[in-house]
Amino acid sequence: MRKKIMSVIIASAMIMSLSACGSGSSSAASTEKASEAVSEAAEEAAAGTENASAGGKLVMATNAEFPPYEYHENDEIVGIDAEIAAAIAKELGCEIEIEDIAFDSVIPEVTSGKADFGMAGMTVTDERKQSVNFSDTYAVAKQSVIVKEDSDITDIDGLKDRVIGVQTGTTGDLYATDDYGDGNIERYSKGMEAVQALSQGKIDAVIIDNEPAKVYVAENTGLKLLDSAYTEEEYAICVALDNTELLDKINAALAKLKDDGTIDGIVAKYIKSE
Amino acid sequence: MFENLQSQFILNFVDDDRWRYLVNGLLVTLKITFFAALLGLLIGFIIAMIRGAYQGTGKYRLANSICSLYLTIIRGTPVVVQLMIIYFVIFGSVRIDKSLVAILAFGINSGAYQAEIFRSGIQAIPRGQYEAGRSLGFSYKQTMLTVIMPQAIKNVVPTLLNEFIALLKETSVAGYIALEDLTKGGDIIRSRTYSAFMPLIAVALIYLLLVLLMEQGVKLIERRLHKYDKR
Numbered sequence: 405m406r407k408k409i410m411s412v413i414i415a416s417a418m419i420m421s422l423s424a425c426g427s428g429s430s431s432a433a434s435t436e437k438a439s440e441a442v443s444e445a446a447e448e449a450a451a452g453t454e455n456a457s458a459g460g461k462l463v464m465a466t467n468a469e470f471p472p473y474e475y476h477e478n479d480e481i482v483g484i485d486a487e488i489a490a491a492i493a494k495e496l497g498c499e500i501e502i503e504d505i506a507f508d509s510v511i512p513e514v515t516s517g518k519a520d521f522g523m524a525g526m527t528v529t530d531e532r533k534q535s536v537n538f539s540d541t542y543a544v545a546k547q548s549v550i551v552k553e554d555s556d557i558t559d560i561d562g563l564k565d566r567v568i569g570v571q572t573g574t575t576g577d578l579y580a581t582d583d584y585g586d587g588n589i590e591r592y593s594k595g596m597e598a599v600q601a602l603s604q605g606k607i608d609a610v611i612i613d614n615e616p617a618k619v620y621v622a623e624n625t626g627l628k629l630l631d632s633a634y635t636e637e638e639y640a641i642c643v644a645l646d647n648t649e650l651l652d653k654i655n656a657a658l659a660k661l662k663d664d665g666t667i668d669g670i671v672a673k674y675i676k677s678e
Numbered sequence: 679m680f681e682n683l684q685s686q687f688i689l690n691f692v693d694d695d696r697w698r699y700l701v702n703g704l705l706v707t708l709k710i711t712f713f714a715a716l717l718g719l720l721i722g723f724i725i726a727m728i729r730g731a732y733q734g735t736g737k738y739r740l741a742n743s744i745c746s747l748y749l750t751i752i753r754g755t756p757v758v759v760q761l762m763i764i765y766f767v768i769f770g771s772v773r774i775d776k777s778l779v780a781i782l783a784f785g786i787n788s789g790a791y792q793a794e795i796f797r798s799g800i801q802a803i804p805r806g807q808y809e810a811g812r813s814l815g816f817s818y819k820q821t822m823l824t825v826i827m828p829q830a831i832k833n834v835v836p837t838l839l840n841e842f843i844a845l846l847k848e849t850s851v852a853g854y855i856a857l858e859d860l861t862k863g864g865d866i867i868r869s870r871t872y873s874a875f876m877p878l879i880a881v882a883l884i885y886l887l888l889v890l891l892m893e894q895g896v897k898l899i900e901r902r903l904h905k906y907d908k909r
Binding site for chain 1: 772853858868
């Protein structure tokens with residue numbers, strides 16, 4: 405009996421690993437197609453490319469709990485990223501469909517071909533570059549620190565050995581884990597929950613992107629931002645590694661939108677200058 | 679293919695000592711499950727006694743209705759919502775050990791199910807045994823403790839252990855309150871390496887292994903309990 409159980413476990417693990425490797429970077433469906441067609445056709449069938457042609461539909465993966473970049477408002481996902489994505493789609497002659505998932509699932513969505521690109525206030529990091537290609541950057545952002553108004557933490561140095569809340573998988577999480585160690589980090593699924601825990605006094609500080617941080621501070625009483633930023637970074641759109649065609653198109657569209665001031669206009673609409 | 683698997687394995691578990699997220703998470707999961715099961719056992723037993731006494735003797739009317747209300751609320755709402763209510767609402771403005779919150783939430787939740795298991799165990803004992811006890815001059819309490827409960831407990835042990843197995847798997851939502859249990863450990867690795875396969879399968883295998891172990895335990899205990907049965 406025990407042998408049987410073990411063999412079932414091993415067999416199922418092997419089957420799963422087979423399918424995982426077989427698909428590699430493109431989706432399982434495209435692998436099937438690839439086996440039928442010559443390699444040239446296979447390249448075209450790679451995740452999402454067929455959707456990216458004019459008149460098609462682009463699926464964007466995001467985590468719509470990140471104001472002002474993306475958030476829910478009246479049944480719709482709006483924000484800077486959503487509007488820039490819409491502008492890009494207009495340039496490419498496609499429709500856009502926004503998919504709202506957890507932030508740490510955005511890149512897996514893109515690499516597995518379920519979404520064509522990811523746009524979620526995502527910072528370019530070397531680790532992420534191993535999984536996806538990034539477009540040119542479209543926004544500059546800072547990681548800021550939120551503390552309670554009566555907190556004794558006055559600058560970044562004060563964060564040492566304190567309990568810091570972050571959103572799982574964000575750059576705030578990655579950097580803070582490196583800087584302060586696992587033991588001092590509490591990882592919430594949503595930035596909002598980390599802020600809630602902070603205002604309830606469960607943690608000492610929250611490290612999160614500057615723009616949502618400002619919104620959180622404005623909407624919760626008793627919170628403030630530290631004057632000095634934790635880090636500075638740039639946002640970009642991520643696309644599957646093998647989908648260079650879409651990446652080029654997005655970069656071209658971004659360049660055009662930057663030149664004609666569309667992006668500045670969208671950013672200014674959501675972020676009031678200080 | 680093999681090299682790919684190997685490099686994936688190294689990336690997900692060896693680099694930066696990421697395996698520690700799984701080991702630490704496993705310990706947290708085991709701790710929560712164990713203490714929540716104990717707490718649930720206590721709650722379940724007490725409630726079953728109160729409800730049983732009410733049905734048998736008509737006493738404890740108020741306590742009985744409180745228990746019914748508890749059962750209705752707990753069994754009628756998802757455990758993850760209960761967990762967040764306890765963390766963000768009941769302990770709204772205190773800094774509290776999150777393991778404790780999880781143990782309370784899962785214990786209170788499991789208690790409701792265990793109460794029903796106990797009750798069904800008590801009800802399964804033929805009424806004649808109760809009547810025989812009373813007619814021999816035993817009080818209600820004595821009858822329950824010396825005649826009914828020993829048999830009832832024997833009946834419910836396998837079902838209870840199955841409830842513990844369910845409880846183990848339910849604790850996987852503990853990550854909602856930023857508690858780093860086994861599932862959250864896998865999620866953290868996933869958020870670092872952006873690969874879904876290895877962390878998720880590893881987490882699933884660990885749960886499966888735990889459940890298999892517990893099932894073996896159930897079988898062993900069942901065999902022991904029925905060793906002297908003449909059936």
